[in-house]
Amino acid sequence: MCPPSTFSFKSYKASSFNGTGSVRSATVIKFWKNIFYSVHLSFLFEQEIPPVTINTMLTLSEIKTGKHIILNDDPYLVLYHEHSKMGRAGAVLRTKVRNLKTGASFEKTFQGADKVEEAEIIRSKSQYLYHEREEYYFMDNTSFEQFFLFKDALKDTVFYLIEGTEVDILYFHDMPINIELPVKMRMRVIEAPPGIKGDTASAGTKVVTLETGLKVTTPLFVNVDDSIVINTQTGEYVSRA
Secondary structure, eight states, X not given: OOOGGGOOGGGGOOSOOSHHHHHHHHHHHHHHHHHHHHHHHHHHHHSOOOOOOOOOEXXXXXXXXXXXXXXXXXXXXXXXXXXXXXXXXXXXXXXXXXXXXXXXXXXEEEETTOOEEBOOOEXXXXXXXXXXXXXXXXEETXXXXXXXXXXXXXXXXXXXXXXXXXXXXXXXXXXXXXXXXXXXXXXXXXXXXXOOTTOOSOSSEEEEEETTSOEEEEETTOOTTOEEEEETTTTEEEEEO
């Protein structure tokens, strides 16, 4: 017998469809047709169909500070946005964006009915390990996979990286591209000008140096070896730890 995948209906065509021969031939053809379609349909449905991803398109009113968008196939973070209206020209949105892969920033203006694709960014908890020259190494808390990101992409976030710090790694198309810091972090002062005796409140300020080399303005009463809380989004002193 012919296997289902190579079966030819012509090979089973009866020379005559008179009497019982016609019934027998039609039955054989129907039988093999059923086998043929069953095999091929089962093969079809066993195949995995890749999911279709439909990314969200953002309008001017939806493009805001903190949003991730795609420009020229690269993921960007919106650092700043400002809406305005220019007479007949309609609505205008001025933004500043940063490329999450390269760290490069520039200003981008959107107008009227402009839309931009939202970037699908996946976050995963990771631990900062160490750095060698321009490479900063992390370990994924779930998979324990170790990887590095370049300083150029991380920009000023490197001044908040202390060994063991937990951060969110940002993944784009399954590749780690950047990090997201906790909003507030505790850091130690390693250099500070002497305060004025009797200063117990924030009357006056001075610039101190933290353990990562970050310089920040603090009240006069902050001293060497003090632990203080810093807002990583603004780089400003919050309080003593």
